[in-house]
Amino acid sequence: MQAPSSQYxxxxxxxxxxxxxxxLADNYLRAHGLAAADRAVLEFLYPDETLAVPExxxxxxxxxxxxQVTVNALLEDGFLQSRPNPRHKRSPLFALTxxxxxxxxxxxxxxxxxxxxxFADIPADDIECxxxxxxxxxxxxxxxxxxxxxx
Amino acid sequence: MQAPSSQYxxxxxxxxxxxxxxxLADNYLRAHGLAAADRAVLEFLYPDETLAVPExxxxxxxxxxxxQVTVNALLEDGFLQSRPNPRHKRSPLFALTxxxxxxxxxxxxxxxxxxxxxFADIPADDIECxxxxxxxxxxxxxxxxxxxxxx
DNA sequence: GCAATATTGACAAATTACTTGTCAATATTG
DNA sequence: CAATATTGACAAGTAATTTGTCAATATTGC
Numbered sequence: 244m245q246a247p248s249s250q251y252x253x254x255x256x257x258x259x260x261x262x263x264x265x266x267l268a269d270n271y272l273r274a275h276g277l278a279a280a281d282r283a284v285l286e287f288l289y290p291d292e293t294l295a296v297p298e299x300x301x302x303x304x305x306x307x308x309x310x311q312v313t314v315n316a317l318l319e320d321g322f323l324q325s326r327p328n329p330r331h332k333r334s335p336l337f338a339l340t341x342x343x344x345x346x347x348x349x350x351x352x353x354x355x356x357x358x359x360x361x362f363a364d365i366p367a368d369d370i371e372c373x374x375x376x377x378x379x380x381x382x383x384x385x386x387x388x389x390x391x392x393x394x
Numbered sequence: 395m396q397a398p399s400s401q402y403x404x405x406x407x408x409x410x411x412x413x414x415x416x417x418l419a420d421n422y423l424r425a426h427g428l429a430a431a432d433r434a435v436l437e438f439l440y441p442d443e444t445l446a447v448p449e450x451x452x453x454x455x456x457x458x459x460x461x462q463v464t465v466n467a468l469l470e471d472g473f474l475q476s477r478p479n480p481r482h483k484r485s486p487l488f489a490l491t492x493x494x495x496x497x498x499x500x501x502x503x504x505x506x507x508x509x510x511x512x513f514a515d516i517p518a519d520d521i522e523c524x525x526x527x528x529x530x531x532x533x534x535x536x537x538x539x540x541x542x543x544x545x
Numbered sequence: 546g547c548a549a550t551a552t553t554g555a556c557a558a559a560t561t562a563c564t565t566g567t568c569a570a571t572a573t574t575g
Numbered sequence: 576c577a578a579t580a581t582t583g584a585c586a587a588g589t590a591a592t593t594t595g596t597c598a599a600t601a602t603t604g605c
Contacts, residue, residue, distance in 0.1 A: 248506075248509075249518070249521045249522050249525045250506075250509045250510075250512075250513050250521060251502075251505075251509065252525050252529070253513075253524055253525050253528060254509060254512075256528035256529060256531075256532055257408055257411050257412055257415065257528070258412060258415070259532055260408050260528060260532055260535070261408055261409060261412035262455065263532070264405060264408065264409070264535075265409075267535075278561085278562080279562085280562075280563085295582090296582080296583080297581080297582075304413070305562095305563075305564085306563075306564055306565080307581095307582080307583090308563095308564075308565085308566095308583085308584085308585090309563060309564075311582090311583060311584080312584095315583090315584095331572070331573085331581075331582080332571080332572065332573095333570080333571055333572060333581075333583075334572090334581075334582055351402075354402075354405075355399075355401075355402070358399075358401045358402065358405060359401075360534065361401075361405075361531050361534050361535055362401050362404075362531065362534075363534060364534075365527055365530050365531070367400070369523055369526065369527045370400045370401060370404060370527065371400050372520055372523040372524065372527070373404055373523065373524045373527040373528065374400045374403050374407065376516055376520045376521065376523070376524040377404060377407035377408065377524065378403070378407060379515070379516050380407075380411060380512050380513065380516070381407055381410055381411055381414070383511065383512050383513075383514060383515075384411070384414045384415075384418075384512055394565095394581085429590085429591080430591085431591075431592085446553095447553080447554080448552080456591095456592070456593085457592070457593055457594080458552095458553080458554090459554085459556090459593075459594085459595095460591080460592055460593075462554060462555075466554090466555095482552075482553080482601070482602085483600080483602095484552075484553050484554075484599080484600055484601060485552075485553055485554085485601090545552085545553095545594095
């Protein structure tokens with residue numbers, strides 16, 4: 244029958260790659276006792292951001308309750324520290340501790356290894372073109388689909 | 395601090411786009427009473443494949459029990475039909491019915507609408523370059539990470 | 546053919562990764 | 576300062592999927 248369009252294939256590949264990447268990343272994260280949600284929080288704070296729980300949640304488009312639990316656990320494990328929030332006295336800001344920053348740096352380094360394999364033999368120009376295109380897709384998407392609140 | 399590499403950004407965007415796309419697709423699928431897993435099965439069979447449950451599962455990298463349940467439901471709803479499997483008498487092959495094929499065609503058409511918005515203003519060359527790059531990534535990935543069985 | 550081994554479908558329970566609901570405490574704002 | 580909103584904590588619910596188990600039946604190696 245008709246060949247699928249390039250557009251369709253791009254979205255198909257995004258779906259497949261996401262799953263494949265998630266599996267690779269999960270294997271690695273598990274070795275450090277982290278879940279994907281933990282990694283996401285660390286990423287939002289790396290290297291020097293300070294954010295409150297509700298703000299991390301809204302940037303990550305997940306419920307604040309979920310991020311609350313994740314942040315509490317990371318705090319307990321010594322990867323995060325809290326500081327007073329000038330904008331809201333009940334909702335402290337969180338930042339990486341030195342240990343947390345080192346942890347995420349290591350995670351990134353390991354991921355970079357995987358990335359280098361994943362991108363082996365792909366010309367830099369193609370990677371840059373892909374980045375530009377996906378970014379445009381992402382912003383198109385946001386422009387039309389980012390008008391929902393919760394809670 | 396240091397700017398993230400293009401490689402890293404590409405994978406970041408894949409993660410973000412996957413989630414955004416999943417949300418868009420889910421809204422549409424729900425209207426047809428389907429879940430993402432149903433769509434995946436229909437896609438594997440569209441337009442004229444015939445596959446047994448364990449084979450769909452292995453291609454989709456999910457457990458055969460999960461696909462079994464999904465296929466049973468689609469069969470009950472009249473979207474699939476079974477035929478004898480020459481390679482295994484207990485494990486019939488499944489194919490789309492006419493209704494099932496029409497359903498998936500409609501899903502695809504609706505998705506194409508969304509895709510056209512998502513890709514609006516992106517040059518065809520960039521889309522093609524992106525497709526080529528993602529495909530290369532996907533095959534790199536498969537080449538190294540496809541050696542695990544289950545069950 | 547026939548025995549040993551493997552595969553399959555069915556079902557149940559467990560797991561993961563969240564969301565939603567609720568509430569009291571405390572903030573912010575008008 | 577009173578009305579309203581936000582936050583953190585906790586509980587319960589949900590969706591999608593995995594894992595475990597089993598009996599039935601296939602396939603295979605001899």
